[in-house]
Amino acid sequence: MENDNSVICCFLQAASHANEEKRWVLPDFEDGKPLGRRKFGHVYLAREKKDNHIVALKVLFKSQLKKSQVEHQLQCEVEIQSHLRHPNILCLYGYFYDQTRVYLILDYAAKGELYKELTRCKLFNERRSAMYIASLARSLIYLHGKHVIHRNIKPENLLIGAQGELKIADFGWSVHTFNRRQTMCGMLYYLPPEMVEMTDHDYHVDI
Numbered sequence: 001m002e003n004d005n006s007v008i009c010c011f012l013q014a015a016s017h018a019n020e021e022k023r024w025v026l027p028d029f030e031d032g033k034p035l036g037r038r039k040f041g042h043v044y045l046a047r048e049k050k051d052n053h054i055v056a057l058k059v060l061f062k063s064q065l066k067k068s069q070v071e072h073q074l075q076c077e078v079e080i081q082s083h084l085r086h087p088n089i090l091c092l093y094g095y096f097y098d099q100t101r102v103y104l105i106l107d108y109a110a111k112g113e114l115y116k117e118l119t120r121c122k123l124f125n126e127r128r129s130a131m132y133i134a135s136l137a138r139s140l141i142y143l144h145g146k147h148v149i150h151r152n153i154k155p156e157n158l159l160i161g162a163q164g165e166l167k168i169a170d171f172g173w174s175v176h177t178f179n180r181r182q183t184m185c186g187m188l189y190y191l192p193p194e195m196v197e198m199t200d201h202d203y204h205v206d207i
Contacts, residue, residue, distance in 0.1 A: 024096040058104040088139035090169040109159035135166035152186040
């Protein structure tokens with residue numbers, strides 16, 4: 001466990017500018033209901049006690065991150081998402097960690113995943129579909145203008161806020177780059193043609 005901590009803490013300290021304004025600790029928050037499970041942990045509704053701000057607390061287990069060798073991926077997620085400020089991108093407010101877990105403090109998207117909403121509704125009308133597409137297009141223009149490629153756009157990673165606004169989430173596979181990339185990543189059934197054909201790719205894989 002000590003080795004797990006040292007490696008992950010080094011990566012997080014390298015991304016420490018995401019936490020410059022505030023050093024968070026778990027007692028700063030009051031835990032609420034579980035919002036879902038992720039590959040390396042869980043997401044909970046939480047309230048920041050000082051300002052009563054409602055957030056989503058993404059809890060990742062260090063042992064699982066170490067086992068899957070995704071420490072660097074977590075560092076990139078923190079570095080990239082902490083600098084993004086757009087109404088259609090889920091905000092990462094900060095992070096903190098203890099002996100066994102890493103906590104990401106995220107904007108709370110009250111209406112959940114677009115995937116689950118589509119499953120519930122069966123289909124969206126033209127007006128609603130157009131709103132989501134326009135929101136996604138605006139957020140991708142913003143990302144690509146900052147040389148960020150998300151590389152895992154799918155309905156499960158698109159969340160809906162309290163006012164019905166679309167928000168891109170889960171920047172675990174994202175990269176900040178000026179060059180073409182070769183890594184195959186994301187879910188198999190959402191892979192873009194460039195990755196299926198094992199050719200290098202750029203921001204077009206998000207479109």
